[in-house]
Amino acid sequence: MLRLIVPGDKLDIDLTKNVSLGPGVYCDPRTQIIQPVNAGIENIQVGKRGQIVHIDYDSKRYVPAVGDFVVGIITGAFADSYRVSLASFSSPVSLSYMAFPNASKKNRPTLKIGDLVYARVCTAEKELEAEIECVDSTTGQSSGFGLLEGGMVMDVSLKFARNLLFDEKFPLLRLLSQHCKFEIAIGVNGKIWIKTEDTKDTLACYKSILDCAKHPVNEHASILKRNFKALLNAIE
Amino acid sequence: MQVQTGYLNKVDGSSHYENKSVKVICSVTGPIEPKARQELPTQLALEVTVRPAIGVPTTREITLQDKIRGVISPIICRYKYPRQLCQITLQILESGEEETLFNVKELIGCINSTVFALIDAAIAINSIAVGVSMAVMGDGTFIVDPSNEQLKKSVSTHALVFQLVDGSKVVENVLLLDSFGNFDESTLFEVLEYGEKHALSLAKDFRKTIETKIKKDLFM
Amino acid sequence: MAKDIEISTAEAQFIVGALKERYRLDGRSFDEFREVKIKFGNEYGDVMVEMGETKVHVRISCQVTQPYEDRPFEGLFLISTESTPMAGPQFENGTNTSGDEVLISRIIEKAIRRSGALDVEGLCIVAGSKCWAVRANVHFLNCDGGFIDASCIAVIAGLMHFKKPDITVHGEKVIVHPLDEREPVPLGILHIPICVTFSFFNPQDTEENIKGESNQEIAIIDATLKEELLRDGVLTVTLNKNREVVQVSKAGGLPMDALQLMECCHKAYSIIERITDQIINQIKEDYKEREKYKALLSSENARDAS
Numbered sequence: 001m002l003r004l005i006v007p008g009d010k011l012d013i014d015l016t017k018n019v020s021l022g023p024g025v026y027c028d029p030r031t032q033i034i035q036p037v038n039a040g041i042e043n044i045q046v047g048k049r050g051q052i053v054h055i056d057y058d059s060k061r062y063v064p065a066v067g068d069f070v071v072g073i074i075t076g077a078f079a080d081s082y083r084v085s086l087a088s089f090s091s092p093v094s095l096s097y098m099a100f101p102n103a104s105k106k107n108r109p110t111l112k113i114g115d116l117v118y119a120r121v122c123t124a125e126k127e128l129e130a131e132i133e134c135v136d137s138t139t140g141q142s143s144g145f146g147l148l149e150g151g152m153v154m155d156v157s158l159k160f161a162r163n164l165l166f167d168e169k170f171p172l173l174r175l176l177s178q179h180c181k182f183e184i185a186i187g188v189n190g191k192i193w194i195k196t197e198d199t200k201d202t203l204a205c206y207k208s209i210l211d212c213a214k215h216p217v218n219e220h221a222s223i224l225k226r227n228f229k230a231l232l233n234a235i236e
Numbered sequence: 237m238q239v240q241t242g243y244l245n246k247v248d249g250s251s252h253y254e255n256k257s258v259k260v261i262c263s264v265t266g267p268i269e270p271k272a273r274q275e276l277p278t279q280l281a282l283e284v285t286v287r288p289a290i291g292v293p294t295t296r297e298i299t300l301q302d303k304i305r306g307v308i309s310p311i312i313c314r315y316k317y318p319r320q321l322c323q324i325t326l327q328i329l330e331s332g333e334e335e336t337l338f339n340v341k342e343l344i345g346c347i348n349s350t351v352f353a354l355i356d357a358a359i360a361i362n363s364i365a366v367g368v369s370m371a372v373m374g375d376g377t378f379i380v381d382p383s384n385e386q387l388k389k390s391v392s393t394h395a396l397v398f399q400l401v402d403g404s405k406v407v408e409n410v411l412l413l414d415s416f417g418n419f420d421e422s423t424l425f426e427v428l429e430y431g432e433k434h435a436l437s438l439a440k441d442f443r444k445t446i447e448t449k450i451k452k453d454l455f456m
Numbered sequence: 457m458a459k460d461i462e463i464s465t466a467e468a469q470f471i472v473g474a475l476k477e478r479y480r481l482d483g484r485s486f487d488e489f490r491e492v493k494i495k496f497g498n499e500y501g502d503v504m505v506e507m508g509e510t511k512v513h514v515r516i517s518c519q520v521t522q523p524y525e526d527r528p529f530e531g532l533f534l535i536s537t538e539s540t541p542m543a544g545p546q547f548e549n550g551t552n553t554s555g556d557e558v559l560i561s562r563i564i565e566k567a568i569r570r571s572g573a574l575d576v577e578g579l580c581i582v583a584g585s586k587c588w589a590v591r592a593n594v595h596f597l598n599c600d601g602g603f604i605d606a607s608c609i610a611v612i613a614g615l616m617h618f619k620k621p622d623i624t625v626h627g628e629k630v631i632v633h634p635l636d637e638r639e640p641v642p643l644g645i646l647h648i649p650i651c652v653t654f655s656f657f658n659p660q661d662t663e664e665n666i667k668g669e670s671n672q673e674i675a676i677i678d679a680t681l682k683e684e685l686l687r688d689g690v691l692t693v694t695l696n697k698n699r700e701v702v703q704v705s706k707a708g709g710l711p712m713d714a715l716q717l718m719e720c721c722h723k724a725y726s727i728i729e730r731i732t733d734q735i736i737n738q739i740k741e742d743y744k745e746r747e748k749y750k751a752l753l754s755s756e757n758a759r760d761a762s
Contacts, residue, residue, distance in 0.1 A: 002456070004447050007311075007355070008363030008401035008408070026313055026360055037313050037360035039446045041454065058453035059358030061248040063267065073464045088461045089268040089545045091320065114465035127318050152470040159453065193466075199474050207483065216455040230483065244598040245509055246544035246681075259497075261597060263542040269459075285540055285549050290517040290593055292536060325542040325549075327595050329513060330497065 003042040005055055011036060013044060013051050022054025023065075058159035062087045062189035064130035068121045069165065071153065071187030072132065074111050082111060084119070084132060086189040091129065095119060099133035101142045109134075116148040116193055118185045148185055151195030152202050158190045160213040172212055172220055176205060179228050204228045237441055239349070241356040241449045247325075249357025253349035256381050257332030258341045262349040264357040266322030280317040282309060285325045286346060288335065296335070300343055307347050307367075307397050307411045313360040322359060324350055333384050340395045341381070343414065344369040347397055355446060364404060365411055366435045366442060367397040370427060372419060378430050392417025394424075396431040404439040407432055460546055461685060468686055475674050476659050480683075482508070486676045489652070489727045490602070492734060494613055496742045500640065501618030505610040508680065509600035514610040515593045516618040520630065523580065523587040531579020532589035533569055535611060537561040543596040543603075544681075563604050563705050564594070567649045567694040568611055571702045575644030581623060586630055588620060590643065601680040604692055608651040613735045616645050617742065648732050649694045649702045652724035655679040656689035656710045673710055675720065677727070693721055695728045 003012070005024075011034065013019055021027060024038040036042070040057030064070075064086065075092060076083035082095040095117065100109045111117065119132040136143035156164075163170045165186040176182060180201040185193040192209060196202045208227045212220045237255045244250040249264040267280060274281045284305045286297045308324070326346045333341045344367040351365050371382035371390035379386050387393060397412035415424065450456075471481060478486065493506040501516030523530055539547040539557055547557070568574070579588040592611050596603060619640035624631045657674040679687060689709025694702040701721060706712075 004443070004450060006364060006404055006443055006446055007361045008399075009403055026316060026362075028313065028362065029315055035362060037316070037362060038358050039355045040450055041456075056454065057358055057450065059248070061266065061268070061357065073462050075462060085462045089265070089459060091267075091269040112465070114463075114468075116464045116466050126316065148466065150469070151466055153464055153467050157453075199470075199477050199479060202470065203474060203479055203481070206481065231479075244511070244542065246598050246600065247542065250542075257498075261542070265541060265545045268545060283541075283549065287538075287540060287542075287595065289515050291591065292538075323541045323545065325540045327513070327540070327542055327597065329515075329595075330499070330502070 004039075005036045005042045006039050007035070007037050009036055011044075011053060012042065013053055018050025020050065020052045022052060024055025024057060025053050058157050060157055060190065062090065062158060064093060064121045064124040064132075064189075066121055066124050068188045069186070070119055070121060070132060070189045071148070071185055071191035071193050072117050072119060072189070074113050074115045074117065076113065077111075084117065086187075086191075093121070093130040093132050095132050095134065099131075099135055100146070101135045101140060103135070111147060116151075116153060118145050118148055118187070118193070120145065144185075148193045148195075151183070151193050152206055153191055153193045154206055154210055156190050156192055156209065156213045158188065161186055161188050161190050161192065164192070171217060172209070175221055175224050176208065179224060180205065200231050204231045237348075237438070239352050239445045241352055241445070247357075249353045249355070249359070251349045251352035251356060253345055253352065255345060255348070257330060257383065258345040259328070259330040259332075260342070260345040260349045261327045261329060262346070262353040263325045264322065264350070264353040264359060266357065266359060267317040267320035268323070270319070270321030274321055275319050278318050279314040280312060281321045282312070283321060283323045284308070285323075287325070287327045289328045289331055290335070296339065300339060300346060303343055303412065303414065304346050304350060307365055308350055308354070310409075310411065311351075311361045311363055311365050311399060312354070313362055316360045324353070326350065333387055338387050338393060338416075340369040340371075340387070340393045340414070340416075343367075343395050344397070347412075351442075352445065356449065363399050363401045363408060364439070364442060365397050365399055366404075366439050367395065367412070368431045368434050368438065370394045370396065370431055372417070372423060372427065376423075378427065380431075380434050390417065392419040392423070394427050394431070396428065396435070398432060398435045400435070400439050404443055405436065407436070461544075461681075463682070463685060467682075471682060471686055472657055472659070475657055475676070480676065482680060484678075486674070487723055489605075489678045489731075492606075492609060492731055494609070494735065494738050496617055496738075501614045503610050503614040503617060505606050505613065507600075507602055507606045507678070509598055510602050510606050511597040512603065512606040512610045513595040513597055514607070514614040515595070516590065516614040517593070518588050518590045518618075518620045520581065520586055520632065521589045522585060523583075528584035529580050530576040531587040533574050533576055533579070533592075534589065535561070535565055535569055535592045535594065537564060537594040537596070537607065539596045539599075543599040547596070547599070559705075559707060560603050560607070563651065563692055563694075563703070564607050564611060566703050566705070567608050567651050568592075568615075571647070571649050571694070573612060573645060573647055573649055574615055575646050578644040581630055582625060582628065585628070590615075590618075590620070599681060601682075601684045602653060602678050605651045605653050605678060608649065608694070609731060609735070612645075612648055612650070613739070615643055616648070616735065617739050618643055647696045647698060647700070647702075648735065649696050650728035650731050651692050651694045652677060652720075652727050653679065654691045654693075654720050654724075655683055655687040656691070656712065657686070658688045658710050673712065675716070677723065691717070691720060693724050695721065695724055697729060697732045699725065
């Protein structure tokens with residue numbers, strides 16, 4: 001059931017039972033009224049612990065939330081942490097020197113300003129600066145987090161980044177792998193990092209991903225074909 | 237009314253609004269890091285800028301900015317974004333009225349386009365605001381979205397903005413009532429009633445535009 | 457600019473690296489100017505120019521004022537450019553003082569106003585006491601590079617499209633006829649200057665470029681925003697169809713060879729030729745559209761010649 005929600009509408013939930021609020025739903029601190037605050041499609045799941053409600057919508061500006069995988073740019077270094085930007089002009093977040101695998105007081109990470117990192121948001125209080133970490137704190141392993149070397153980064157809408165990362169049925173990555181070998185890091189902050197063996201392939205991937213973000217899934221295969229073909233022809 | 241959202245791509249949300257002879261572009265960026273002087277410790281700071289089609293901004297544009305801020309502030313969930321900034325910039329492309337005499341049509345155009353741009357930027361808002369511009373003529377007739385000639389002949393002009401909730405069918409509040417000219421109390425009540433009716437029907441167009449936008453974004 | 461868009465080292469290296477292999481991010485060749493889209497609004501002198509994602513809107517207006525005392529036979533012509541956060545959050549409100557923004561407005565001013573593209577003497581109504589003041593308001597809407605080129609096209613197209621109300625002079629009294637009363641008159645345009653901006657990238661270290669003989673810098677036309685942020689030098693040339701160089705602006709940056717400047721001008725000429733024709737044709741078409749019903753509405757009696 002797809003129901004359009006516009007801010008101010010009534011949600012189809014039973015307030016006498018437990019409700020978990022997801023993105024797009026907000027409990028006003030003053031009036032304590034639960035209401036939708038973004039326009040989108042209503043999404044309610046009833047589980048064992050009660051109802052989970054969120055609004056499905058697309059946006060461009062990332063607001064940090066705990067557990068999100070993000071791609072950030074190092075913009076500054078302090079005594080005990082880096083300052084990292086997750087989106088241009090947004091408030092910066094911090095990445096502690098201790099949030100790396102095998103970190104100790106003496107063993108400092110060696111990231112430079114301008115480097116890209118893949119990380120996870122570990123605290124995100126709206127009043128405070130958010131923090132990210134490059135280590136899986138349960139295992140102490142790097143778990144794929146850390147410096148992203150070389151490659152190219154692009155900005156896409158947040159919905160597209162989420163689809164690419166979480167939706168197993170989303171065909172783009174599989175389609176890309178039919179054209180070239182690549183390494184990819186997808187941040188739900190709308191930044192996608194990709195690295196291939198040569199410039200041409202990276203360029204084709206870059207263009208294809210940006211084009212695909214603007215077109216429905218069924219057109220993706222032909223977009224890829226066209227972009228890779230165009231670059232192969234250009235070299236001859 | 238014709239509205240195109242996502243008109244600009246370097247900002248977080250934007251709308252291109254056209255209603256008869258009024259044409260306005262609105263851009264919204266936020267929540268972003270504010271400058272120290274703008275920062276508010278508990279809530280979102282708003283920076284509203286209005287740029288006229290012709291000439292440099294004057295006190296006239298500042299008045300518009302203040303009125304728009306007054307309407308937009310109560311519908312934004314400002315406590316959701318403490319110590320953050322939201323930049324709202326409005327560029328009037330066609331005012332559709334004599335700028336030295338009136339500002340109703342531009343004001344309503346700005347407010348309506350801002351609502352769409354806020355939705356496009358996914359800034360949390362608790363309801364939508366729908367604005368209507370009206371003119372009362374000498375013979376007592378009401379005209380919605382008057383033309384420049386009608387404005388010049390009118391005895392009073394009114395800018396109304398309503399806050400709509402619950403399927404955008406219920407008027408929660410009157411956010412703005414800005415009137416100029418000669419009118420009495422009973423006329424004003426009639427204007428309110430007439431404007432409310434029109435706003436509720438306009439809200440259907442609002443929802444249709446929003447629906448088209450959401451469907452386009454989610455590829456449905 | 458308050459804050460800049462953050463670009464990671466990896467991205468910068470990739471973009472410059474790709475340029476070395478003669479690739480641009482948007483797939484254009486180095487000498488390719490983006491397609492220019494020109495749209496006219498309802499009123500005369502209302503122009504929207506789009507180049508890729510870059511959008512600029514220009515509105516021409518006029519009013520009767522007093523001429524400057526030292527120039528009694530000339531009208532006034534003003535270009536106002538001010539950027540707002542609408543074009544991108546890197547632009548600040550009101551404080552139009554940072555280097556880049558001043559440079560943009562200065563170059564447009566030089567290319568159009570000071571090159572005498574508009575016949576200001578034709579704006580004189582009564583010498584020393586009354587004249588037209590023509591104003592071009594440039595609104596930057598979306599910034600994806602090439603603001604100078606786009607606004608130059610928009611301003612000149614706006615001036616060519618604009619018509620000022622007709623006037624009648626009775627001694628010192630001036631009657632301005634509204635547009636619906638008398639056919640308005642176009643402005644006098646003396647030539648059509650068009651700007652083309654080149655961006656330079658240095659594939660080697662700077663020293664080699666100053667002292668060396670190789671001159672291997674990469675020159676691209678009509679850079680996008682990302683290319684603009686990374687470039688080492690910039691050159692804007694303004695030409696018109698009469699093969700006149702209206703202005704050359706190169707404010708610092710990568711040093712370059714005089715011969716290369718000539719080469720750039722030649723490349724730019726074919727571009728400005730194309731754009732000039734496009735502007736003229738589109739204005740013609742727009743006028744035709746506006747005058748569709750003119751023949752029907754004419755009050756003149758059709759008389760047979762016989």
